[in-house]
Amino acid sequence: MRALRVLLRKEFLQIFRNPALVRMLFLIPVVQLLVLSNAATFEVKRARMYVVDQDRSTVSRGVSDRLAASGRFVPAGASGSVAAGQEALMRRNVELIVVIPSGFERDVVRTRRAAIQLLLNAEDGATAGVTAAYAREILARYARELPGVSARAPAPARIEVRTRGWYNAELDYRHYMVPGILVQLVTIVGTLLTAMNIVREKEAGTLDQLNVTPVSRGTFIAAKLLPLWTIALAVLGIGLTVAHLVFGVPMRGSLPLIFLAAGLYLVAALGIGLWISSVTETQQQAMFVNFSILMVYLLMSGLFTPVSAMPEWAQRVAEFNPMMHFITLMRNVMLKGAGLADVARQLLILGAAGAVVLTVAVRQYHKRAG
Amino acid sequence: MNAIMVRELTRRFGRFTAVDAISVDVAAGEVFGFLGANGAGKTTAIKMLIGLLAPSSGSARVAGYDVLTQSDAVRRNIGYMSQRFSLYDDLSTRENISLYGGIYGLRDAEIRTRGDELLRHLGMEPIADALVGTLPLGWKQKLAFSVALLHRPAVVFLDEPTGGVDPVTRRQFWEMIYAAAARGTTVFVTTHYMDEAEYCDRLSIMVDGRIAAMGTPAALKAEFGVASIDEVFVRLARPATAAAGG
Structure with missing residues (x-):
């Protein structure tokens, strides 16, 4: 215990004596949130639309008016011909075509159901998906307001474009991105700092010096990981504060629950850093291995591309990615207000991932080379 | 009882044998010089004695404890100062x-x-x-x-402790070594400075992983019929250097 105490003191002294590191730790959350949440967004600001209204009815005109009134769609052409619309789409004059078939109003009035076709420029699949989701959302709302033909049939009408994004009612994409970016942030801080910190001691020769002392492997690892674990949680705290104050991202769930999950998740993140440090000899190597791992880790996490859009095998692989589960948990707790029971599965997975990764990493670390 | 007892200690890296069945005894309170050209296997041997590297075969006891099976007891009873300066800057x-x-x-x-x-x-x-x-x-x-002596270890290992320092400081450093030995600490030291080798009670010279010569400085000079340890070293190390193509 005494050795652990003096080693912890050493680690904290060294960390806070490194002004570049301290600045980085406090600036990274701010910069990443500001830059990434604005840049790495699929939000569709003003999609130009071409309206092919083959129905020319009050209801069909309402559809194009509603879309335009949302401010997310700008009318950029209209005719009765789909072909003319497609040409505009191909020339990139518009991003989408809204085709309202003839008989649309009649269907709405008689059967309370009608279909609309959206033709999208899907070169950027994610953007197209978001565009479609916005249209669905707007049309669903419109449909609910349509009056029925008779007072005996007051069932709300449905326009056949189903909608998603219930939990982002403000349609602010940053609210969706920020929790994921916070996860990525603590991952980088935790993994990279751990690996670099230990490898730096390897390079300086001080690790050999420590390995010659009676300090046990467990004490050494605890003294290395505890300070970085604490710091990563502090960085998360800063990130959450910035997210709330600057972006107005809601915190509908419990803050202690977020930190509980982060604490568990960080065991895995730091464990990966520890493992990297034991298989590399220099800081460059550690950096390289780190980014190779993080890259895959990030891409398979659902931060930038939804996991549900991945092929079957990739979805199965992603199940083993603790980062994906932590991102899901963060979004659920922050945006939907999910409670302990709702995210119990993610918590269990995070705990298990931490236990497995740490065990592997500790076994990999030896005081004496084989 | 001897502070260091090494028997047929061997370390192989793949097909290369860095340390080839060396045997050394160092008495308590002795200043033992462990000499050898670069790449002769000195650092590999020291790493095995202080528990940083597992031996391929052979055995060693340091301060009365087996380095393989009682490494924690060994670590409590030794001090170590590496050629790379090892305090926290x-x-x-x-x-x-x-x-x-x-x-x-x-x-x-x-x-x-x-x-x-x-x-x-x-x-x-x-x-x-x-x-x-x-x-x-x-x-x-x-x-x-x-600092390596702070916990009053029975044995202290110094791996090229005086590399890159001026002659006055080296002299002071050796006075500290003698003072430690006078208090009963066994000193196991490697060096490239042949004048320092003359200060040791006994020394060994490693060539290609083997101990080519061992004894007091006076005995070694007499054995080779030369006036300095420097000449002993050159006679032993040169054939190896020539054979290695350098």
Whole structure:
């Protein structure tokens, strides 16, 4: 215990004596949130639309008016011909075509159901998906307001474009991105700092010096990981504060629950850093291995591309990615207000991932080379 | 009982044998010089003795404990100073002393008295709170040696402790080594300076992983019929260097 105490003191002294590191730790959350949440967004600001209204009815005109009134769609052409619309789409004059078939109003009035076709420029699949989701959302709302033909049939009408994004009612994409970016942030801080910190001691020769002392492997690892674990949680705290104050991202769930999950998740993140440090000899190597791992880790996490859009095998692989589960948990707790029971599965997975990764990493670390 | 007993100690890396069945005995309180050209296997041998590297075969006891099976007991009873300066540059002198004192389980009061004594002895009291990284190399090395002795180990291993320091500081360093030996500490030291080799009670010269010669400086000079250890070294090391193509 005494050795652990003096080693912890050493680690904290060294960390806070490194002004570049301290600045980085406090600036990274701010910069990443500001830059990434604005840049790495699929939000569709003003999609130009071409309206092919083959129905020319009050209801069909309402559809194009509603879309335009949302401010997310700008009318950029209209005719009765789909072909003319497609040409505009191909020339990139518009991003989408809204085709309202003839008989649309009649269907709405008689059967309370009608279909609309959206033709999208899907070169950027994610953007197209978001565009479609916005249209669905707007049309669903419109449909609910349509009056029925008779007072005996007051069932709300449905326009056949189903909608998603219930939990982002403000349609602010940053609210969706920020929790994921916070996860990525603590991952980088935790993994990279751990690996670099230990490898730096390897390079300086001080690790050999420590390995010659009676300090046990467990004490050494605890003294290395505890300070970085604490710091990563502090960085998360800063990130959450910035997210709330600057972006107005809601915190509908419990803050202690977020930190509980982060604490568990960080065991895995730091464990990966520890493992990297034991298989590399220099800081460059550690950096390289780190980014190779993080890259895959990030891409398979659902931060930038939804996991549900991945092929079957990739979805199965992603199940083993603790980062994906932590991102899901963060979004659920922050945006939907999910409670302990709702995210119990993610918590269990995070705990298990931490236990497995740490065990592997500790076994990999030896005081004496084989 | 001997402080260090090495029997047929061997370390292979793949097909290359870095240390080839060496056997050495060092008596308690002795200053033992462990010489050899670069790449002769000195550092590999030391790493096995201090528990940083597992031997391929053979055995070694240090301070009465088996390095393979009782490595923790060995670690409690040895001090080590590597050729790479091994204190923390971003901690002060006093913080380094407290760290290593605490690691070896010294009580706070002990750390304070031994630390004060060490600083007074080195004349470093006025700069005890300066970061070690700001000190001149000679001071750092004397400090590193003193810190390696802080827990009063039975055996201290010094791997090229005087590399890159001026002759005056080297002289002072050797006075510290003698003082430690006089207190009963066994000193196992490697060096490239042949004048330093003459200061040792006994020494061995490693060539290509084997111990090519061992004895007191006087005995070795007599055996080879030369006037200095430098000449002994060159006679032993040169055939190896020539064979290696350099």
